[in-house]
Amino acid sequence: MEGQGENFLDRFVNSISWVLGVFSTFLVVAMACITTLDVILRVVFRAPLVGAAEVCEYMMLSLALGIAWGALKGKIIRVNVIVQNLSPNVQRILNTIMLVLSLGICIFIVWGLIKDGIGWQRMGYMSSVLQLPKYPFYFILASGFGVVCVAILDLIINAFRGLKS
Amino acid sequence: MRPETVGIAGIVLMLVFMFGGMWVGLAMALVGFAGCVFLGGMDKALLMLGGTVYHTLSSYTLTVIPMFVLMSTFIARIGISSDLFAAAHKWLGHIRGGIAIATIFACAIFAAICGSSFAETLAIAKVALPEMRKRGYSEALSCGCVACGGTLGILIPPSLGFVAYAMLTEQSVGHLFMAGVLPGILLSALFIVCIMVISYIDPKAAPPGEKTPFREKILSLRLTGPALILILLVLGGIYVGIFTPTEAGAIGVCGAFFIALVSKRFTWQNFVESLWDTVQTTGSIIVLLVGAYVFSKFMNLSNLPNVMCDFIGGLAISKYMVFAVVVIIYLIIGMFMDILSAIVVTVPIIYPVMVSLGFDPIWFGVIVVLLMEAGLVTPPVGMNVFVLSSSTSTPMNTIFRGVWPFVAAIVLCIVILALFPQIALFLPSHM
Numbered sequence: 141m142e143g144q145g146e147n148f149l150d151r152f153v154n155s156i157s158w159v160l161g162v163f164s165t166f167l168v169v170a171m172a173c174i175t176t177l178d179v180i181l182r183v184v185f186r187a188p189l190v191g192a193a194e195v196c197e198y199m200m201l202s203l204a205l206g207i208a209w210g211a212l213k214g215k216i217i218r219v220n221v222i223v224q225n226l227s228p229n230v231q232r233i234l235n236t237i238m239l240v241l242s243l244g245i246c247i248f249i250v251w252g253l254i255k256d257g258i259g260w261q262r263m264g265y266m267s268s269v270l271q272l273p274k275y276p277f278y279f280i281l282a283s284g285f286g287v288v289c290v291a292i293l294d295l296i297i298n299a300f301r302g303l304k305s
Numbered sequence: 306m307r308p309e310t311v312g313i314a315g316i317v318l319m320l321v322f323m324f325g326g327m328w329v330g331l332a333m334a335l336v337g338f339a340g341c342v343f344l345g346g347m348d349k350a351l352l353m354l355g356g357t358v359y360h361t362l363s364s365y366t367l368t369v370i371p372m373f374v375l376m377s378t379f380i381a382r383i384g385i386s387s388d389l390f391a392a393a394h395k396w397l398g399h400i401r402g403g404i405a406i407a408t409i410f411a412c413a414i415f416a417a418i419c420g421s422s423f424a425e426t427l428a429i430a431k432v433a434l435p436e437m438r439k440r441g442y443s444e445a446l447s448c449g450c451v452a453c454g455g456t457l458g459i460l461i462p463p464s465l466g467f468v469a470y471a472m473l474t475e476q477s478v479g480h481l482f483m484a485g486v487l488p489g490i491l492l493s494a495l496f497i498v499c500i501m502v503i504s505y506i507d508p509k510a511a512p513p514g515e516k517t518p519f520r521e522k523i524l525s526l527r528l529t530g531p532a533l534i535l536i537l538l539v540l541g542g543i544y545v546g547i548f549t550p551t552e553a554g555a556i557g558v559c560g561a562f563f564i565a566l567v568s569k570r571f572t573w574q575n576f577v578e579s580l581w582d583t584v585q586t587t588g589s590i591i592v593l594l595v596g597a598y599v600f601s602k603f604m605n606l607s608n609l610p611n612v613m614c615d616f617i618g619g620l621a622i623s624k625y626m627v628f629a630v631v632v633i634i635y636l637i638i639g640m641f642m643d644i645l646s647a648i649v650v651t652v653p654i655i656y657p658v659m660v661s662l663g664f665d666p667i668w669f670g671v672i673v674v675l676l677m678e679a680g681l682v683t684p685p686v687g688m689n690v691f692v693l694s695s696s697t698s699t700p701m702n703t704i705f706r707g708v709w710p711f712v713a714a715i716v717l718c719i720v721i722l723a724l725f726p727q728i729a730l731f732l733p734s735h736m
Contacts, residue, residue, distance in 0.1 A: 164587075165577075165581060165583070165584050168371050171371065171555065172554075172558045172559060173555075174555075175368070175554075175555035175556075176555045176558075178552070179547075179552050183547060197364065197365050199368075200362055200364070200365075201359070203362075203584070203587055203588070204362060206588045208588075209585060209588065210586070210587075210588030211588065211589075216330075216589050216592065217329045217589050217592075218327070218329060219329065219642055219646065222324045234326055237325070241327060242328055242331045242335075244335070245331050245334050245335040246331070248338055248351070248354060249334065249355075251351065252352070252356075253355045277359070278359060281359060
């Protein structure tokens with residue numbers, strides 16, 4: 141997405157997905173450190189880190205913030221065996237249709253997560269060990285898929301413009 | 306319309322979207338959600354969607370994925386694979402087909418610390434292929450053994466294939482990991498027999514190299530130290546029960562980091578690139594798992610798995626006949642899809658049928674991963690062959706020509722496991 145054809149949305153999507161991706165790398169390092177520390181404390185000192193599993197669960201949820209970054213780097217899993225044998229024009233049309241459908245389901249995922257999150261906020265549900273509220277993580281997850289929506293929208297616009305296949 | 310008919314229509318639609326080039330996870334999520342809307346209404350479907358996405362990702366067990374991906378990518382970058390190959394080469398290089406056998410040895414040991422077949426294929430190809438080419442090995446045999454040796458990465462634990470299967474079937478990751486050990490050793494042995502037969506039939510395909518003095522052979526064993534320490538740490542810890550597979554991933558990451566520091570192979574570039582790779586790969590797996598869970602909800606709502614179980618149970622045929630059909634279906638699917646997609650797409654439909662017929666779920670997990678291994682190297686979509694071809698500029702036809710004997714070895718391994726399931730179930734039963 142770099143180069144002369146880059147517009148505002150391209151730059152915005154690239155920047156936001158990169159920032160969230162880098163944030164996710166810190167989460168991965170933190171998960172590894174917390175889990176290792178928990179094992180060492182449990183095995184050596186018989187005093188496990190209280191709530192380590194819960195923190196890792198929430199970090200795992202937050203890793204969804206890095207989905208858009210991977211998607212823009214082409215890491216998303218697709219089956220291209222049939223599509224690649226079609227003519228470039230048909231490929232472009234098919235790609236656009238599939239992107240529109242992808243955008244549709246991602247919007248529904250964001251909607252479902254926000255709706256659920258509001259429900260949990262009203263109920264005031266807390267995690268069992270650390271007593272952390274559950275609902276903010278619904279919104280974090282929704283943000284992750286929200287950025288995916290913006291990234292797909294950008295891909296659709298570019299597909300329409302014929303800038304990329 | 307009957308719910309089962311909606312289920313069948315959903316499967317067809319999902320395949321259309323998937324082969325139309327839609328992201329696999331999103332294709333499954335879209336069809337799963339649309340099916341639930343059709344069968345249960347918008348409000349219920351939306352509630353299911355939000356809840357399923359959250360509960361899929363808020364699992365402590367799922368943290369095993371970023372941990373093992375990080376461990377695999379980091380290990381693949383710090384040169385442990387070249388050490389393993391160098392040691393195996395010194396011991397076996399002088400016999401006919403020795404370097405190819407050494408490659409399989411290196412692959413098998415490397416597989417025990419690396420859960421990704423692509424990372425393994427790339428890491429081993431870099432060191433083994435130039436050596437085999439230098440010694441005049443046939444291109445087909447060299448590439449075939451590297452591509453197929455690389456597939457051991459998903460059978461010998463830690464394996465991402467087993468993690469995905471465990472998540473979808475609610476089986477123990479630890480039991481599945483241990484169930485992969487003996488079949489992995491068996492398959493490595495079959496690959497070695499395969500190389501020996503090829504080099505016996507065509508001696509020019511794999512000429513012997515020079516003999517290494519015994520002292521050098523002994524000294525080369527120290528090269529295997531880091532890998533063996535990591536294997537003992539990760540697999541030993543799981544088997545003895547000191548930590549869970551999820552924790553083993555994190556311990557493995559720290560172990561690999563420590564080894565890289567001690568052996569002075571640590572570079573920031575390697576570390577940062579491994580982290581970036583991990584986040585991007587984890588993101589793609591997250592989407593795939595979310596899609597699979599949403600699709601599973603739809604399948605359960607349509608009652609299709611139960612109807613299929615009743616239908617197949619009512620047929621007057623042996624359960625092994627059904628197993629044979631499932632094997633053929635998986636071999637075909639494996640030719641067109643990558644392993645994780647194939648597992649998440651098929652397991653929600655086929656797993657209940659196999660369990661209802663009395664097959665052991667852990668044993669079936671091993672069979673599924675073995676079948677997917679074959680899929681990784683068979684045309685037209687042999688992902689390992691693509692990886693090898695693009696990284697070594699070898700024509701794909703040459704590689705595909707070389708993999709067939711090894712695919713036969715994989716099929717033979719499946720037959721042996723079907724006859725003697727205890728090979729897979731021995732270690733898990735002693736945990």
